[in-house]
Amino acid sequence: MNHYDVIVIGGGHAGCEAAAASARLGAKTALLTHKRDTIGVMSCNPAIGGLGKGHLVREIDALDGLMARVADAGGIQFRMLNRKKGPAVRGPRTQADRKLYRLAMQAAIAEIDNLDVIEGDAFDLALTNGRVSGVITADGRSYSCAATVLTTGTFLRGLIHIGDKKIPAGRMGEEPSLGLSQTLLRTGVALGRLKTGTPARLDGKTIDWDGVGRQSADDDLVPFSFLTDSIRNPQIDCGVTRTTDATHKIISENIGRSAMYSGQIEGIGPRYCPSIEDKIVRFGERDGHQIFLEPEGLDDDTVYPNGISTSLPEDVQAAFLRTIPGLEKAHVIQYAYAIEYDFVDPRELTPALALKKLPGLFLAGQINGTTGYEEAAAQGLVAGLNAAHLAGGRESYHFSRTDSYIGVMIDDLTSKGVAEPYRMFTSRAEYRLSLRADNADMRLTPTGERLGLVGTERWTRFSAYRQEIESGRELLQSLNITPSEAANFGLRLNQDGKRRSAYELLAYPEQSLERLCQIWPEIGSLPHRAASALEIEAAYAVYMDRQRADIVDARREEEKVIPPDFDFGALPGLSNELKQKLKRFQPVNLAQAGRIDGMTPAALSLILAYLRKDSDPKQFATRHT
Numbered sequence: 001m002n003h004y005d006v007i008v009i010g011g012g013h014a015g016c017e018a019a020a021a022s023a024r025l026g027a028k029t030a031l032l033t034h035k036r037d038t039i040g041v042m043s044c045n046p047a048i049g050g051l052g053k054g055h056l057v058r059e060i061d062a063l064d065g066l067m068a069r070v071a072d073a074g075g076i077q078f079r080m081l082n083r084k085k086g087p088a089v090r091g092p093r094t095q096a097d098r099k100l101y102r103l104a105m106q107a108a109i110a111e112i113d114n115l116d117v118i119e120g121d122a123f124d125l126a127l128t129n130g131r132v133s134g135v136i137t138a139d140g141r142s143y144s145c146a147a148t149v150l151t152t153g154t155f156l157r158g159l160i161h162i163g164d165k166k167i168p169a170g171r172m173g174e175e176p177s178l179g180l181s182q183t184l185l186r187t188g189v190a191l192g193r194l195k196t197g198t199p200a201r202l203d204g205k206t207i208d209w210d211g212v213g214r215q216s217a218d219d220d221l222v223p224f225s226f227l228t229d230s231i232r233n234p235q236i237d238c239g240v241t242r243t244t245d246a247t248h249k250i251i252s253e254n255i256g257r258s259a260m261y262s263g264q265i266e267g268i269g270p271r272y273c274p275s276i277e278d279k280i281v282r283f284g285e286r287d288g289h290q291i292f293l294e295p296e297g298l299d300d301d302t303v304y305p306n307g308i309s310t311s312l313p314e315d316v317q318a319a320f321l322r323t324i325p326g327l328e329k330a331h332v333i334q335y336a337y338a339i340e341y342d343f344v345d346p347r348e349l350t351p352a353l354a355l356k357k358l359p360g361l362f363l364a365g366q367i368n369g370t371t372g373y374e375e376a377a378a379q380g381l382v383a384g385l386n387a388a389h390l391a392g393g394r395e396s397y398h399f400s401r402t403d404s405y406i407g408v409m410i411d412d413l414t415s416k417g418v419a420e421p422y423r424m425f426t427s428r429a430e431y432r433l434s435l436r437a438d439n440a441d442m443r444l445t446p447t448g449e450r451l452g453l454v455g456t457e458r459w460t461r462f463s464a465y466r467q468e469i470e471s472g473r474e475l476l477q478s479l480n481i482t483p484s485e486a487a488n489f490g491l492r493l494n495q496d497g498k499r500r501s502a503y504e505l506l507a508y509p510e511q512s513l514e515r516l517c518q519i520w521p522e523i524g525s526l527p528h529r530a531a532s533a534l535e536i537e538a539a540y541a542v543y544m545d546r547q548r549a550d551i552v553d554a555r556r557e558e559e560k561v562i563p564p565d566f567d568f569g570a571l572p573g574l575s576n577e578l579k580q581k582l583k584r585f586q587p588v589n590l591a592q593a594g595r596i597d598g599m600t601p602a603a604l605s606l607i608l609a610y611l612r613k614d615s616d617p618k619q620f621a622t623r624h625t
Helices: 013-024 053-062 067-074 098-110 179-186 245-253 276-282 314-321 373-391 405-416 437-451 456-478 483-487 521-525 528-558 576-585 590-594 601-613 617-623
Strands: 002-009 029-033 047-049 075-081 091-096 115-119 122-128 131-137 142-150 159-162 165-168 191-198 201-203 213-215 238-242 290-297 300-306 332-334 337-344 361-363
Touching (some): 013 142, 029 142, 053 091, 053 405, 067 075, 067 091, 091 098, 098 115, 098 290, 122 142, 179 337, 437 456, 590 601
Parallel strands (some): 002 029
Antiparallel strands (some): 159 165, 159 337, 213 238, 290 300
């Protein structure tokens, strides 16, 4: 039997990051996937990033993950969303060339030491003394390991729906994974069903491009990765069109033939990425819904019509597509479909993404109830990191919601669970002023270096950048001016006689380093990247000072660890409902306990009193009754 420290099952976005993180930490790692050629395939939309999602990609990159660099290699339309708004809510996004992205990911995986790629269908898990000790493939091969990461995407009992037609598949043309669902059920893990969908694929040569609007890339292309100096791919335009009253009429008349509305699908779909029939039912008063026509590659005529995913029958799809401006004569390469699949309630996981009921098994991606490449990749990195730690006898590492969107997502999942596929938004973060896409490196690269995730090239470049930031900050804080002196340069300040530094002036509306160069020409010598970072940092400095105390309090609660064998039932004062919820979800710290539905301040105070003073909850109960 071949032995590995860590075996990662699945070659999608979660699996690639999990395998790469595990191997970077020195663990002998295997990536087990159906086909080597499908590693890095973009199953749904050909894009990376966006609002919230782009923050996750930057954080993955700060920890030396793969997605950002691969997106830069495959990107063909870079845009900074919300560019006119504050930096905290700006989100980098790129349209991607599917082939270039897939090939870049496969090349990145091939370059990693300690990582073997094995083709095969993971059918079962080997268990020894109640913990995972290996993986068994459908053809009978066995591989032993100290830890396993399961990243099955939509493959766990995946079922495609097109009208009343059902096709067992993990994605179109690929067999589902059946054995692993049974393995999880045997170990007492509760499985639910979720649903997602994808639109038809169209032949771009048959689209009337003169009949639709256009959306271009930004003039100044902003890469995802700290290590990318420039974008080399040609940039393309996307088309923009809308549904019409005729579109809505056809869909409404055939709503009963949709797999979603005929009762065939039991899984819950993503609220923030609804099917076109969902949009018509929920937002029927609108006169149209926007559609982005996204080319799938520089040398590929396939177009992804973003905004019209559906589970309607093929004849209905063909009919309503003809009512959309620009698509009247469009040829369908592949019809849209919905897919439902098994997932695990993420409250069954620790913040390390380890399954509580089955030691040695970590889960990442859509199996945890999320949707999106970026959410999956971020989870994969965390699961791979902690699987390698387990294999090496090290403590698990938990990301905090105070310092990363990764921490926000994992805490949301493991504390609250999901009622629908989870998608990252900036609004989910309490401290989004400090969790910006532009400062992900400053927040997380030092952590990644301490953990052993960050390679020499990144650390060398980051260290130089950090020194530029520190030197630039010192320069800006050393330059100061009085209100009367400032008036000579057209700056209106309170006439209080107080000297203000260039750093402080950047917090004023309409101030910029470019304008301050008129007063202090030496500011112009700051390196461009560092100057841009300092401009944003200084603008938010006052708000960050106010937020810092809240962050300290939140971290203090996260550090109040609850022992895994703590008997909540032995504590007086807790309602039976709370005792049952606490026993079921086993929060790992006080912060997580506080986010359990129905938790009260009095109950938290009781738990906190135990954590501060007692080691035995039964003794605590006796003394406090």
